[in-house]
Amino acid sequence: MESTAKAAVVKITIGPEQAGQRIDNFLFRMLKGVPKSRVYRMLREGEVRVSGRRARPEYKLAEHDEIRIPPVRVAEKVATPSGVPSGRPLLERAIYRDDSLLVIDKPSGQAVHGGSGVSLGVIEQLRLELPDARFLELAHRLDKETSGVLVLALKRSALVELHRMLRDGETRKTYLALALGRWRDPVRHVKLALRRYLDAEGERRVAVDPDGQRAHTIFRLERRYGGPGAGLSLIEAELKTGRTHQIRVHLAALGHAIAGDTKYGDVEANRELRRHGLRRMFLHAARLELAHPLTGQPLVLEAPLPTDLRVFLETLAPA
Numbered sequence: 160m161e162s163t164a165k166a167a168v169v170k171i172t173i174g175p176e177q178a179g180q181r182i183d184n185f186l187f188r189m190l191k192g193v194p195k196s197r198v199y200r201m202l203r204e205g206e207v208r209v210s211g212r213r214a215r216p217e218y219k220l221a222e223h224d225e226i227r228i229p230p231v232r233v234a235e236k237v238a239t240p241s242g243v244p245s246g247r248p249l250l251e252r253a254i255y256r257d258d259s260l261l262v263i264d265k266p267s268g269q270a271v272h273g274g275s276g277v278s279l280g281v282i283e284q285l286r287l288e289l290p291d292a293r294f295l296e297l298a299h300r301l302d303k304e305t306s307g308v309l310v311l312a313l314k315r316s317a318l319v320e321l322h323r324m325l326r327d328g329e330t331r332k333t334y335l336a337l338a339l340g341r342w343r344d345p346v347r348h349v350k351l352a353l354r355r356y357l358d359a360e361g362e363r364r365v366a367v368d369p370d371g372q373r374a375h376t377i378f379r380l381e382r383r384y385g386g387p388g389a390g391l392s393l394i395e396a397e398l399k400t401g402r403t404h405q406i407r408v409h410l411a412a413l414g415h416a417i418a419g420d421t422k423y424g425d426v427e428a429n430r431e432l433r434r435h436g437l438r439r440m441f442l443h444a445a446r447l448e449l450a451h452p453l454t455g456q457p458l459v460l461e462a463p464l465p466t467d468l469r470v471f472l473e474t475l476a477p478a
Contacts, residue, residue, distance in 0.1 A: 183216035259317040264462040307444025320452035337441035338415040342392035375399035384475035
């Protein structure tokens with residue numbers, strides 16, 4: 160449904176916190192509810208002007224640019240869901256916060272971005288909880304079912320530096336995963352290249368492919384448990400690269416898929432685990448170590464194992 164209110168030309172002068180971002184991403188945020196195809200058409204046909212000039216989608220905004228946005232009908236906002244998977248405000252899940260960083264313990268079941276007005280993603284919910292924030296963007300992503308440490312930037316300068324640090328391997332990200340089977344090596348380096356692709360249904364997938372992107376994970380055995388089949392193994396996974404679904408695909412390729420993983424896991428094992436109380440993928444972003452992107456202060460950011468995963472482990476017998 161579209162609003163019938165008369166729209167008007169909007170002119171925005173770019174400030175320091177907005178400078179540096181692509182104009183298409185800027186417009187997506189400003190014109191929520193407008194299809195991306197419409198935004199790209201506005202740019203292509205010159206309806207959007209930057210200081211009187213046309214701009215390509217990849218143009219990076221500069222401070223003092225004046226953006227002219229033409230009248231456009233925006234779909235009415237869908238009512239905010241009455242509850243979110245966490246059952247509490249995300250700001251109450253903050254691990255660390257200052258004027259440039261916000262780090263939360265993301266709940267399982269909530270995507271970092273919302274989907275088509277059906278539910279609020281982490282970023283959308285936090286923008287509602289922080290209406291006065293001039294800038295708020297995700298520094299990285301976690302899968303919907305993955306819980307744990309998630310970093311957001313409250314300043315563009317912090318975001319740019321965080322992206323550089325992540326790209327250059329200057330952070331240490333550690334996850335906890337419960338893998339199917341009996342893991343034998345105390346420490347194991349896995350270097351299997353990964354390739355992203357879309358399956359027949361258009362869903363994003365990742366596969367091991369020698370021609371794919373370099374990917375490196377260090378796995379450390381924490382504890383073995385009894386369970387379906389050959390049992391289960393609690394494993395610490397340290398990412399040396401940050402490829403999509405890297406831990407999930409590396410473990411599946413080794414024959415130790417993550418318990419509860421519906422995309423790369425074992426259907427029969429997952430069904431049995433569900434009967435025993437595991438109702439989601441057992442993958443948790445437990446710790447992130449890095450230098451503060453603006454001050455250089457060493458930070459160790461930790462999120463405890465969520466109650467549902469901890470309780471499930473307590474039902475298992477050590478092996």
